[in-house]
Amino acid sequence: MNCPPDEFQRFSAGIVSEACEIEGYLSPDEMRFLSLIAAVPRASGEVLEIGSFKGRSTFILASCARFAGQEKIHAVDPLIAPAETDPDLGTEDSSERDFFANLELRGVAEFVAFHKELSHELAEHWDSPIRLLWIDGDHTYEGTKRDLDCFRPFLSDGAIVAIHDALHEFEGGIRVFAEDILLSRSFGACGFVGSIAWSQYRSDSLQTRHFIGEKLALYKKASRLIPYVAFGRRLEGFEKKKYKLVRSRVPHGAVDPEEWLALTANPGAA
Numbered sequence: 236m237n238c239p240p241d242e243f244q245r246f247s248a249g250i251v252s253e254a255c256e257i258e259g260y261l262s263p264d265e266m267r268f269l270s271l272i273a274a275v276p277r278a279s280g281e282v283l284e285i286g287s288f289k290g291r292s293t294f295i296l297a298s299c300a301r302f303a304g305q306e307k308i309h310a311v312d313p314l315i316a317p318a319e320t321d322p323d324l325g326t327e328d329s330s331e332r333d334f335f336a337n338l339e340l341r342g343v344a345e346f347v348a349f350h351k352e353l354s355h356e357l358a359e360h361w362d363s364p365i366r367l368l369w370i371d372g373d374h375t376y377e378g379t380k381r382d383l384d385c386f387r388p389f390l391s392d393g394a395i396v397a398i399h400d401a402l403h404e405f406e407g408g409i410r411v412f413a414e415d416i417l418l419s420r421s422f423g424a425c426g427f428v429g430s431i432a433w434s435q436y437r438s439d440s441l442q443t444r445h446f447i448g449e450k451l452a453l454y455k456k457a458s459r460l461i462p463y464v465a466f467g468r469r470l471e472g473f474e475k476k477k478y479k480l481v482r483s484r485v486p487h488g489a490v491d492p493e494e495w496l497a498l499t500a501n502p503g504a505a
């Protein structure tokens with residue numbers, strides 16, 4: 236962190252309270268965490284958001300990347316709600332007008348390179364290293380896996396991947412995080428904050444060796460959720476209660492910023 240911790244806490248609190256005015260699904264703990272991972276780069280490269288909706292996380296990422304001295308972030312969303320991939324959006328019309336209005340009103344529109352297309356379409360012409368990949372778009376297993384697979388080749392050493400809704404009733408986030416990240420030698424430090432699953436990509440698997448025990452312990456707990464949501468099942472009644480019980484055993488509290496920074500310190504960072 237290139238400023239005193241209390242200065243960052245004040246900055247983050249201001250951003251989170253402004254972001255609360257934008258309709259969206261991120262909780263305050265999740266927003267604080269998102270502000271930390273955007274404001275304090277662990278690697279060099281771009282910030283890429285997949286799934287913007289009305290701009291809650293876009294606003295946080297753009298403001299915090301500016302705090303880190305980065306001119307722009309990238310965001311991709313076709314803005315075509317209602318989305319079959321996200322039942323929470325219900326029957327709403329497109330979020331496009333609200334999205335741009337929210338960014339304009341808060342003075343960050345010019346700091347967002349917006350791509351109005353599907354994430355895998357963007358991947359076809361994407362060619363920049365990524366330092367933060369925020370996945371909050373298609374919540375199906377196929378969609379979330381495709382997002383990770385498409386952009387993984389661009390992750391810089393030390394980059395953070397964060398997937399939203401991994402502890403909500405969607406198959407994509409939890410399954411991709413458990414199977415493709417926790418069981419991969421390419422990822423080190425990891426955890427959950429609220430429903431955000433996050434991990435740090437390392438290009439040298441030797442750097443992830445000392446996280447294996449921790450990753451397997453988290454895998455054992457997190458993977459127990461997969462049968463509840465596999466094949467896009469929607470939960471009801473007793474099944475839903477059991478899911479919530481299993482979920483409560485997955486550690487997902489707020490992180491201490493200083494501890495998180497020590498855990499993810501990357502000598503390769505710019």
Ligand SMILES: C[S@@+](CC[C@H](N)C(=O)[O-])C[C@H]1O[C@@H](n2cnc3c(N)ncnc32)[C@H](O)[C@@H]1O
Nearest residue numbers: 259286287288291292311312353354371372373
């Ligand atoms: C849960 S909302 C995103 C919420 C937003 N991150 C926030 O903080 O409020 C999911 C968004 O992902 C978008 N989406 C769905 N599939 C997508 C895809 N394949 N590529 C990019 N965006 C996608 C939807 O249009 C929707 O706006």
